[in-house]
Amino acid sequence: MKRPNIVFIVADDLGYADLGCYGGRDAEFGPVSPVLDGLAARGLKFTQGYSNSPVCSPTRFAMITGRYQYRLRGAAEEPIRSDRGSTTLGLPPEHPTLPSLLKDSGYRTALIGKWHLGYPPHFGPLKSGYEEFFGPLSGGVDYFTHCDSRGNHDLWHGEEERHEERYLTDLLTERAIDYLDRMAAQDAPFFLSLHYTAPHWPWETREDEGRAPQVKDNLFDLSGGNIHTYRRMVHHMDEGIGRIMSALERNGIDQDTLVVFTSDNGGERFSDSWPLVGGKMDLTEGGIRVPWIAHWPALIAPGGVSRQHCLTMDWSATMLDAAGVAADPAYALDGVSLLPVLRDAGHHFQRPMYWRMNHRGQQALREGDWKYLRVDGNDYLFDLSADERERANKARVEPERLLRLRAAWEAWNATMPPIPADATVSLGYSVKDMPQR
Template sequence: MQRPNIIFIVADDLGHADLGCYGGRDAAFGPVSPVLDGLAAKGIQFTQGYANSPVCSPTRFAMITARYQYRLRGAAEEPIRSGNRDSTTLGMPPDHPTLPSLLRAQGYRTALIGKWHLGYPPAFGPLRSGYDEFFGPMSGGVDYFTHCDSRGTHDLWAGEEDTQEEGYLTDLFSQRAVDYVERMAEAQETDNAPFFLSLHYTAPHWPWETREDAGRAPQVKDNLFDLAGGNIHIYRRMIHHMDEGIGWIMTALEKHGLADNTLVVFTSDNGGERFSDNWPLVGGKMDLTEGGIRVPWIAHWPAVIQPGGVTAQHCLTMDWSATMLDAAGVAPDPAYPLDGVSLMPTLRDATHTFARPMHWRMNHRGQRALRDGDWKYLQVDGNEYLFNIPADERERANQAHREPDRLAAMRDAWAAWNATMPAIPPDATVSLGYSAKDMPQR
């Protein structure tokens, strides 16, 4: 079979149950996510899928490398934001193999449209880590209309040049993605080269603004971190705008006959925030409870994936990067062996599952977690917990005292894994990579 095109769509701070196909309720205007719900119905939906971290940048390090983020200094929970523009340590090292660089070396065209958040030029940047093209912000949250970050600095780039574009950011990303698909379809008529598109939305990350807010958005510094701003209705409309844009992209793929052999994957970088629906999970962004790390995973690839698949296969963000390399027939760099595990067997057959222990650590509140089978070991603020997740998704019935042997075994397993990871650098910022003023509180 011809190598597939690949589109990797990542939402920002989306809650586990925000989409209709994950139990989300309709909004006043109707279904919130009809396009994504349709992709899930025509493809496969993972009910036990996770992000590599409950915060943004660390997950993105894992996503681009297919390796545990803890292996890289820039992912040591340090703040990568506008004030770090001159840093030569906080970012994705250009000499490290990445998902786009490995694909590009084997003939794929590559592009990132949307959020980067892995360091600033000249030391770092998408064009230095395997992408042929880039359009989007380098930092985390930016205003949807002014495209400025929290310091009031304009943060919308085309390649490594500042670009002034008018429009609602979510729509700009979607329109650029449609244009990219159109151009790639035309190019494939000549050389048949496949493409890899990373489409990293900032939606529904704050500031909470909808398309209809054009012309009446407040000044960025008052708006970007407005702790009293937003509401559930605006939040759900932002998800709907993203969903609409994904529909435009699917229409472009179908128009050019590319939909059948294009692997489209959708997820979120971490769990949801203030207005997210995580039911029945507890916690959210910044937490290693289920609400901070369990995220939607949807894959659509008609040439390979049978419609209507639902699986409880466990997976992490980096597993999907490994899956994309596998789907493309691209081998990893032997000097940088992958921590991610390919999910291709499950994509081919939704009933196929396999054991997948998953580990996390967070400096914030001394959090650590291990999910292995039905069981989860969790430590927060020095307190230990043991949960049977299928029986207790809300993590309310601590089994630590009833299952002391299991607790000890999982504690030891986490410690053995942690010993294989680099220690946090002594000069690293070991508090959370966001200060209280930078993040709205739940």
């Protein structure tokens, strides 16, 4: 089989039901995500796809390494803040990554969009396998000024600061199209990470440039936004993905390109996660179950739906497998290749999935239909086959199952480095700002 081109599209803080193909409702202007809905219909939709973490940078550590993020110090930050100059809080350049392994095998590699894995001079995309980079380094920037939460201008081309006067979602799309056009003229396969900042705060559509001065000192935008603005932001991203797909078709490379779409974690304030409960920073389903879509006409049959349980880091293993590239034996992958599932949507295999969070002492394990969850010292047990909303706690009626799953989680956790005492949790808001998340 010919080695595919790979386009890895990641949304930021997108809720499970923000897309129409996952049950999302239409907006006042019509369907929110017609392009992604069509991509799912022509490809494979996963209904049990999870992020490695309910917050940005930890998931991105897992996504780029194919390993549980807990193995790296920087991923203990929930998330990495906008402080610059740290020598420890970032992705070590010597660590093998998905782009570095692909590059070493002959792929061209680029990241267009959000990095959020540490700051120069010690860390950066060009130090970790990407040949090209355009985007912000921090966790969130204004869509028009491109400044981060501390007021630092944060838009880069390679390692040089770049000033552009465009809505960021559109700017990233246009850069990605330019990259695809250039790569189509070359013989080598390519790997493009397109990591949108949408629909992360601040709440700004293409028409909201006038809001930029208002949110300059409060990028969390606590007094702004609404569901209508939020849906527009998702729609802008969806339109951009439509342009990406058109560029692949125009260049005649769509059949041999694996396109993957997912989110780094569950939804934020205005997200829709129905029927799930919780959101960003939570290990309840709404914080970690996210949209997962794969499209690859040369391999994936249209209209497939998979209930395979999977984690973000599995995409790294899958993409390496599809490219015929072996992982570094000194850094064995925790992710599992989903290539058999891409070939046959009915293929299914059993595997446990583990999480932990410093925030609220959260820990979770999903094994089959059952989920063990611990929050604030309280143990919960849910049968997700009957109760995706995690409202019927079975801990009292299934004590043996609870003990077994808790012991399994503790055994797994013992194989991971402990959470450092100086690890930080950065919450942008609390119950003082809004009554319920």
